[in-house]
Amino acid sequence: MAGGKEIRTKIASIKNTQKITKAMEMVSASKMRKVQDRMKLGKPYAHRIRSVIGHVANSHSEYQHQYLNNREVKRVGYIVVSTDRGLCGGLNINAFKATVASMKEWADNNIEIDICAVGARATTFFNNFGGNVVAAVRDLGDAPEVADIIGAVKIMLDKFDSGNIDKLMIVSNDFVNTMTHQPAVNQLLPLLPSDEEDLQRHWDYLYEPDAKELLDSLLLRFVESQVYQAVVENNACEQAARMIAMKSASDNAGELIEQLGLVYNKARQAAITQELSEIAGGAAAV
Amino acid sequence: MATTMHCDIVSAEKSIFSGAVQMVVAAGSQGDLGVSFGHAPLLTALIPGPVRLILDDGKEEVFYVSGGFLEVQRDVVTLLADTAARADDLDEAAAAKAMEHAEKAIANQGAEFDYSVAAKELAEAAAQLRALRQIKK
Numbered sequence: 001m002a003g004g005k006e007i008r009t010k011i012a013s014i015k016n017t018q019k020i021t022k023a024m025e026m027v028s029a030s031k032m033r034k035v036q037d038r039m040k041l042g043k044p045y046a047h048r049i050r051s052v053i054g055h056v057a058n059s060h061s062e063y064q065h066q067y068l069n070n071r072e073v074k075r076v077g078y079i080v081v082s083t084d085r086g087l088c089g090g091l092n093i094n095a096f097k098a099t100v101a102s103m104k105e106w107a108d109n110n111i112e113i114d115i116c117a118v119g120a121r122a123t124t125f126f127n128n129f130g131g132n133v134v135a136a137v138r139d140l141g142d143a144p145e146v147a148d149i150i151g152a153v154k155i156m157l158d159k160f161d162s163g164n165i166d167k168l169m170i171v172s173n174d175f176v177n178t179m180t181h182q183p184a185v186n187q188l189l190p191l192l193p194s195d196e197e198d199l200q201r202h203w204d205y206l207y208e209p210d211a212k213e214l215l216d217s218l219l220l221r222f223v224e225s226q227v228y229q230a231v232v233e234n235n236a237c238e239q240a241a242r243m244i245a246m247k248s249a250s251d252n253a254g255e256l257i258e259q260l261g262l263v264y265n266k267a268r269q270a271a272i273t274q275e276l277s278e279i280a281g282g283a284a285a286v
Numbered sequence: 287m288a289t290t291m292h293c294d295i296v297s298a299e300k301s302i303f304s305g306a307v308q309m310v311v312a313a314g315s316q317g318d319l320g321v322s323f324g325h326a327p328l329l330t331a332l333i334p335g336p337v338r339l340i341l342d343d344g345k346e347e348v349f350y351v352s353g354g355f356l357e358v359q360r361d362v363v364t365l366l367a368d369t370a371a372r373a374d375d376l377d378e379a380a381a382a383k384a385m386e387h388a389e390k391a392i393a394n395q396g397a398e399f400d401y402s403v404a405a406k407e408l409a410e411a412a413a414q415l416r417a418l419r420q421i422k423k
Contacts, residue, residue, distance in 0.1 A: 044301035048294060048364050052357045056329070146298075205357075208316045208330035217331065218355055221366075225298065 004271065007264040011257055018253035024087065025246035031142055032178070032239040038143070039175060039229075039236040046229035053222050054194025056215065059204045063211040066161065067189050067219050075112045077156050077165040078103065079188070080126070081172035081230045082119035083238040084138055089245035091173060091181060091237055092121045098183040099171045100129070114165055116156050118149065118231060134159070142235065146228050153227050157220070160189055172230035173237040179244065181237040188226060191219075290342050291323045293363045295349060297370040302349060303339065310363050311338040312356055313413070321358050328358040334410045336373060336417030337365065348373040350417040352410055373417040381418065385411035 057068055080099055082092045103113050116135040117123040123136040135155040140148055159165045168189040174182040207214050293310055295303040309322045313335025321328070337349045354367035388408035392401070 041300045042298065044294075044296040045298050045366065048296045049366055052329075052355070052364055052366065055327075055357065055359060059327070203327060205327045205329040208314055208319075208328070214329060214331055214355075218329070221355075 004264065004267050007260055007267060011260050011264065014253050014257050014260070018250055018257070021246045021249040021253065025243055025250060028239045028243035028246060032236070032243055035142060035232070035236045035239050036175075039232045042225075042229050042232055046225050049222050049225050051194060053191055053219070054196075056205070056218070057191040057193035058196075060202050061204050061207075061211055061215075063215065065212075065215045065219060067191055070190050071163075071166040073106075073111055073166045075114065075165045076103075076106050077114045077116065077159060077168045079116045079118065079153070079156060079168065079170045079227060079230075080122040081170070081227075081234045082117070082122035082125070083234065084120045084140065085238075086121065087245060088238050088242040091241040092119075092125070094181075095171055095173055095183040096122070096125050096129075098185055102169065102171075102185045103131075114156075114159065116152050118152065118227075119234075140231065140235075142239075144228070144231050144235065146224055149227055149231060150224060153224060157223060170227065170230055172234045175233050175236045175240070178240045181241060188223060191222075289323050291361045291363055293339060293365070295337065295351075295365040295367060295370055297351075297354075297367040299369065302367070302370045302372070303347070306342040307339045307363070308342065308344070309340040310356075310365075311340075312351075312365065313337070314356065321356075321363055323361065325358050327360070328356070330356050332356055332365075332367070334413035336413070336420050337370075338420060348417055348421045350376055350414055352413075373421045376414050376418055378415070378418050381411050381414040385415060387411075 078099060080095070082095060086092070106113055113132060114134045115122075115126050115131045117126055117133050118137050119140065120138040123133060123138060126133050135152040137149055137152045156165070156168055160168055167187065169185055170188045171183065171185050174184045176182055205211075290306040290308055293303065293305065293307040294301070309320055311318060311320045313333050315331040315333050318335075319330070332351055332354045334352045335350075337351055339347045339349070341347060349370055350373050351365070351367040351370045354365065354370075357364045357366070385408060388404050388411055391404045392408065395401075
């Protein structure tokens, strides 16, 4: 039986792989609900604070917070949100591609770039790729907390405060639905004013207590909440992407097993036919 | 004439309230303040305390927030709370106990006493009680 044994071991090994991918698929599917809930719960706050900040950026305050001022760009900071673990399809690579494409525009103008990597994948990628990684957080787990990312974000904010970087971008995956994840590069600082028309006239808030104190804490809260939301959303993308990737891996394994089964049966039958004809030939000779 | 405005209360965990209201009464960092339709744009920090909403139909609802920000635009009020809860969900006994605990901690200060933490706990417990009393009225 030529190759029969080899084919059998191959089938067994693929079956084992299939078991693993199926298990991973199911783990991701069950985690996915939890992380999606977490993402949905945080969304209203992130959305509202963004619209409030959009209004603030439109106001004509006597106190000009530096997060509101557009400066000449000499150095750009990127916060790249990625996953800690792999095996989630093209999720991370797509985000990195988008980051690199956006970085290239700056690099072409001789503008330098600092990177804050969130997630183990981004750290590894940009260390190999040759980016200047100034801060990194990893092992955030499935339930990241704001406190976990504050440190890394603060490094970038301090750099912005001291004029070391003049623009801060954030890259993460947008969760469109379970099947679709869109890498998005957004500008975090300086703040972008909202384009509501009735806010274009000259106006300002009444501030209680004074504008400086209030805006300082509000803007810090804003940046933290945006980064946190990006991390949570990326987490939801990760589980969904892993589920899809593992599902297609299981399906492919199933297909492969089927095809190998056919090849194995053919080989087996060929061997039997050959044996029979050998016996028949032998009998005829006698 | 429109006399109602849209009010959103969101906390970092979830959206607590969204709907039309006649008036919002909240505990600002400079004292309690009431906002009704046509209020000038305002941005203020909130301290722990009750937030009272007078709804479209004149009914009242009380929420408890542990601090945050309040933004007023012409016809939209946005309340960004650190944590928020419907005052009905608060437990009066637990709040009273927490307050007692915090007062005791301030009274007998040990070696590793953190005044700011205890003062914050006390303020939050007192604010929760204040929210509960407002409901009962």
